Structures are given as C-alpha cells and as structure tokens.
Amino acid sequence: MSKVKKWDLVITPHNSWFDFHFREIFNYKDLLVLFVKKDITVFYKQTILGPLWFFIQPFISTVLFSFIFNKVAKISTDGVPPYLFYMSGIIAWNYFSDCITTTSNTLTTSANIFGKVYFPRIIVPFSKVVSGLSKFILQLIFYFFIYFYFIFFGNTSINLSINIIFFFPLLIIQMALLGLGLGLIISSLSTKYRDLNYLIGFGTQLLMYATPIIYPLSIVPDRYKYFLMLNPITPIIELFRLGLVGQGYFDVLLFIYSIFITILIFFTGFIIFNKVEKSFIDTV
Amino acid sequence: MKRKNIIEIKALNKKYTLGTINVNTLSNDLSKLWKHFTKKSKTRNHLESKQIMALHNINIQIKKGEIVGLIGSNGAGKSTLLKILSRITTPTTGSVKIKGRIASLLEVGTGFHPELTGIENIFLNGAILGMTKIEIRQKLNTIIEFSGIEEFINTPVKRYSSGMRVRLAFSVAAHLDPEILLIDEVLAVGDADFQKKCLGKMKNISHSGRTILFVSHNMSAIKALCTRALVMEKGEIVFDDTPSNSVSFYLIGNSKISQNKYIWDLKDAPGNERHKIISIEIEPQKGTEITVNSGIIFKIKCYTELKKSPIYIGMSIYSNDGIRLTHSYEPLDEPHNIQKGFYKTNITLPNNILNKGQYYIVVWYGISFSENLVTTKERISFEVLPSVNKTSSRDIPGILNPNFSISTSMVEKNI
Numbered sequence: 102m103s104k105v106k107k108w109d110l111v112i113t114p115h116n117s118w119f120d121f122h123f124r125e126i127f128n129y130k131d132l133l134v135l136f137v138k139k140d141i142t143v144f145y146k147q148t149i150l151g152p153l154w155f156f157i158q159p160f161i162s163t164v165l166f167s168f169i170f171n172k173v174a175k176i177s178t179d180g181v182p183p184y185l186f187y188m189s190g191i192i193a194w195n196y197f198s199d200c201i202t203t204t205s206n207t208l209t210t211s212a213n214i215f216g217k218v219y220f221p222r223i224i225v226p227f228s229k230v231v232s233g234l235s236k237f238i239l240q241l242i243f244y245f246f247i248y249f250y251f252i253f254f255g256n257t258s259i260n261l262s263i264n265i266i267f268f269f270p271l272l273i274i275q276m277a278l279l280g281l282g283l284g285l286i287i288s289s290l291s292t293k294y295r296d297l298n299y300l301i302g303f304g305t306q307l308l309m310y311a312t313p314i315i316y317p318l319s320i321v322p323d324r325y326k327y328f329l330m331l332n333p334i335t336p337i338i339e340l341f342r343l344g345l346v347g348q349g350y351f352d353v354l355l356f357i358y359s360i361f362i363t364i365l366i367f368f369t370g371f372i373i374f375n376k377v378e379k380s381f382i383d384t385v
Numbered sequence: 386m387k388r389k390n391i392i393e394i395k396a397l398n399k400k401y402t403l404g405t406i407n408v409n410t411l412s413n414d415l416s417k418l419w420k421h422f423t424k425k426s427k428t429r430n431h432l433e434s435k436q437i438m439a440l441h442n443i444n445i446q447i448k449k450g451e452i453v454g455l456i457g458s459n460g461a462g463k464s465t466l467l468k469i470l471s472r473i474t475t476p477t478t479g480s481v482k483i484k485g486r487i488a489s490l491l492e493v494g495t496g497f498h499p500e501l502t503g504i505e506n507i508f509l510n511g512a513i514l515g516m517t518k519i520e521i522r523q524k525l526n527t528i529i530e531f532s533g534i535e536e537f538i539n540t541p542v543k544r545y546s547s548g549m550r551v552r553l554a555f556s557v558a559a560h561l562d563p564e565i566l567l568i569d570e571v572l573a574v575g576d577a578d579f580q581k582k583c584l585g586k587m588k589n590i591s592h593s594g595r596t597i598l599f600v601s602h603n604m605s606a607i608k609a610l611c612t613r614a615l616v617m618e619k620g621e622i623v624f625d626d627t628p629s630n631s632v633s634f635y636l637i638g639n640s641k642i643s644q645n646k647y648i649w650d651l652k653d654a655p656g657n658e659r660h661k662i663i664s665i666e667i668e669p670q671k672g673t674e675i676t677v678n679s680g681i682i683f684k685i686k687c688y689t690e691l692k693k694s695p696i697y698i699g700m701s702i703y704s705n706d707g708i709r710l711t712h713s714y715e716p717l718d719e720p721h722n723i724q725k726g727f728y729k730t731n732i733t734l735p736n737n738i739l740n741k742g743q744y745y746i747v748v749w750y751g752i753s754f755s756e757n758l759v760t761t762k763e764r765i766s767f768e769v770l771p772s773v774n775k776t777s778s779r780d781i782p783g784i785l786n787p788n789f790s791i792s793t794s795m796v797e798k799n800i
Contacts (some may be wrong), residue, residue: 107484109481109483109484109485109486110472110481110484110487111480111481111482112469112470112472112475112476112477112481113475113476113480113481114475114477114478114479117404131512131516132512134518135508135509135518136509138505139498139501139505139509142500142501142505143498143500146500147500153760157683199609211643214496216473217491217496218471218473218489218491218514219471219472219489219513220513236480243580244681265683294414310458331604346778368500379472379475380474380475381475382468382473
C-alpha cells in the first residue's frame, strides 16, 4: 500500500508528561456547560430556601466574625465598617477555598463515572471552578446591596475604587487558577494517598489564618508581614479589598510575584493531573 | 473487496498489581523510601505485591463494518480490553490504533444524575458520551421516542424504575452515531420487547457501515448479531472465527477435551491440596452415543488426603442457558471408612429424562460447607442426541423428555 494510514487515535502506554490534548478538551466544551448547569440546578432541588443559601452563609459568617474578631477580640478593620470589611474578605476567600475543595476530590469522588466512560477528566474540575464563579458573582452583587445600605443609611463614607474593580476579572481568574492548580495537585496525589483528603478541610482553614481575611495586612508587625506576603493569595485579597472597601495594600512587584506563583502552581497541577488521569482508575 | 482496518491492536499487555495497591498511605511510601535510602531490608519491600496479566499479547485487527462478539468466562479480560479501547485505562505495553470516533457503552446510565429530569439527563449523558449540544438537540425527539418513556421525560430520574433508566440510557447511546461502538453486556436488563428493539437498532447501526465490539454472555445474541466472534481465556484470545464456531468452541471447551472425557494432570486438577478431581467421563449407559433414551453415566474419579472425614461428592446438571436442572449428592463412604487415596464414583441418570440438547455439569467435592469443598471451574459439556429409535420417544421441544403415561377416555357425550 502506498497510502500512509492516518489514525485518529493511538493508545500507547508511554505518555509523556507533556502529552496534552487541548483540541479534545475544546471539543467537550458543551459538557463543561452542562456540568455547570447541573451543579447549579442540583443546588436548588429539594431545598426550601434554594438560592438564598448563597447569601445566608456569607451573611451569618460576617455577623459572627464582626462579633468575635471586632467586638470581642478588638481587631482593627482599618477604619472600615466591620460588616463590609469581613464580608468582602469572606466572599473572596470562599471562592478561592471552594475552588480548592471542590476540585481536590475530583478523581476520587467521580471514580465511578470515570471508570465507565472516557471524556477529558479535566472537564470536571474546570466545571467546578466555573459553577463556583456563579455563586461568587451572586455574592458580590449581594455585597453591593449591603454596601449601598451603608452609604445611604450609615454615617461612614467609604470609597469603592472603580479603577480597581476593573481589575477584578484578572483577580478572579487568578483566584480560580490558583485554587484549581492546588486542587488538581491534591486530587492527583489523593488517588494514591488518601491522607490528603483529610488534610484538605483543615489545611484550607489554616491557610485562611495565614491570609489577611479577619485582619488587615496593615496591622501585622513588619517582621511577620513578609511571611504573609509570601502567601500568593495575600496580594489578591488585599487588592480585592482595596477595590471593595478602599483599604488594602498594593505593590506591583508583590503582585507580579503572585501571578508568577499562580501560573506555576496551575501548570504543575495541570501537568500532574494530565499524567495521573490516564491510569488512576487502576489505583483509586 | 478489501476493507480497511479500523482498529489495530498490537501486542497489547495489561498488568495489574494485586495485594498492596490499595493500602498505600503517604507515610507507608515515605517509610519505604527511607528504607530504600538507608538500604535496610532491601528484600522485604517487594514481597507482598503479586502481579497478574489481565491481558496477554493481544493482537486483533478489526475491519470497518464488522460486528465483533467477545465471549469468555468472567475474568477472561473482556472488560479490561474494552476499558483500554475506550481509554478508561492505559495498557502496560503494546498499542491500539483507532480510526474514527469511538463511543463506549460500558454501563448504561453512566452519569445520570438522579435529581435531573429525563431531558436534562439526555443532554448531560449525551455530552458525557461525546455529543455536542446541537447534535443532541437534533436527535432529541428520536431519542425520546425510541426510549418509549415520553410521559416521564420531565420527571427526575430518581423516580424512574431501573428498566426506564436503561431504556433512556440505551436510547441516548444508540443515537450517538460513532464510527465504533463498544458495548459491554448491557442488554441483560430491560424487558424482552426492548431487548429486541435494541438488537434491531444495533443491526441498523452496523448496516450503516459502523463497527461494533460487543461483549455478551448471551450466546444467542452473539450468534444473531455478530459477523465474527473472539473467545478470550485468561487474558488471551484463544479462538477467532465465525460466531457459531466461536460459541461452540467456548461452550464445549478446548482441545483438552475429547469425546466427553475430562482428564486433568494432578498439578492443575480442580481442587486444593487435600482434594482433587482427577477425571470426569460422561458415557451412555446403553449403546455408543448419548441419546434421549440411552441413559447417561457420569464417572468421576477423585483423590483425597483426608482420613475419617465426611466427604461428599455432588453433581449439578445445568441446561445450556445456566438453569440448574438437578443435583445429586452422596457421601463417598461412611466417614470412619475414608482412607487417603483415589475414589471412583458412578452417577447414573436414567433414560428419558433429558431431552436432546446441550447440557453441562458442575461437580462438587469435599466436606460440605467448608473451605475444603471444591468445584469444577471449566464448563463440562455434553450433548444429548435425539433418540435413534423413533418409537420409544418422540421428538418434542423442551428440556425434559419423560415417558409420559397418558390415558384418555370420554366422560360425557354431548347430544
């Protein structure tokens, strides 16, 4: 035969670390949309309050945080009304930590479906990040309602900085990629080491205290400040707060560092996941 | 006309590690690593893991438009092969080359979400199987129609019966239009009507030039549907021929068996260290062939190492579709008489009980309800031929062919 055969798919055991199938992932974009839709519709089903749950959780956390950390522990909020200060931090942090927790158990909890049918596994964690985003945006809108309440009925004047709000899409992508990257790493490793599943809830909680959520970065003593700044999520949260309540720390170098770490973690996660997804079903 | 290969499998191997694989914890691996570096107990590390070859040197070429049946007993590697083809897992060595879109139906209803309605699940399931939204929307009506559950299509799937789920799932998969469709024993569920519909649909799919790889334990479906069938045994392809040849090869067994004689080497005889079944011979009681009215003698030779134990020998006769027809069960001897050594048991089945057809037996041997009870693993088949003497028994359908005694008399005259 003179004609060289063209195969659409070649299955071999040797898959290198950089054997990506971007075109294939793109072909399954409809599945991504449907997974997101599923996550959102299933959230409402058989609940009395339905989508109200999106607002109840950050609201109660905000009230509680204001009482404990502001009234009892007397931690400063940089002159910002405590409700706005905590709520802005909680909303941003929740999205980030949701990205980690919902993606980190992808391979183990979906093993059942992965064992029966093939589609690019990365679609599942991607869909979690996108469906988390819808919740985040609703909560952000909720925040603006509270904000305008404070503007009209409160005595405080706080400045929403519109310039920085234009940066929010970048910040959101950065939070998503960082959370996704960490989630992918944990997910890949937890197919072999289940220990990581126990660590995850505890770990994100610890990470929250290492991030200026319940306190502003400005009140941290200088010698500890540098440790907090090493945390790549710190500049994101601070910039986020600068936009929402007008108080926050911004440093270009620090921000570039954060972007660099985000990209590094995301690609590490992506590569490990890509490697593990091919045969994890034998070990899970 | 020479058609082109659509699937080429070359020297495919799949190795599974048994034993320790699921008990890994990070600390375990770290301590292993530590031991490795400190070079302590070098030999102990690799002790417990045992490896099995789930697939061994598989070479298959499948042409476009073929419907290939895959048969074999449980654990022969059929599902593993389909899993590799559908990219759920990767091979250990070897390669598979595929032309065209491949879709697998390894279990119906994969990815159905119980809270979503039928329609929502059609979209979700279709997308999981690789369809685009537009494609699904175009086929939505035919999918719903084929499933036959139009009235429940807006009800959450959790309220469906299992049969309805299967109907919906198969309908989605059947309208997938892939070049290659992999199907693993999905027709076992669903009622007779729907099964017929599915087989018909699969035939249609193949007529349109698509290729199907089909695993089933339903031999009549294999014969009816496939154009070729492969028999797998212990991870290898042992037979590759027309469906009817392959099915009879699988049912009657391999070359070890000749004329209803099953003789094993002591090493691989069915049994354990203490009990072994050495040979089984199936012979007619009268004449030279097993027929409806010849009667059948099952001669079983076995070996025991136990003394003074209550050792039993039993035998079940099954019809070819796996229905147990009868069971015989007797002690070898009084327990205090049992010695270490060989025993021979003859079990006679009188004539005019089994009708013509294929049957198989399973022999049970050892101390009942204990780990010492062993059974034969292979399918020990025999065929009952129609009666030679036409007068003594009639050619009738069914499994039994007894000597009925029938008497009829008129009770009342209708004027």
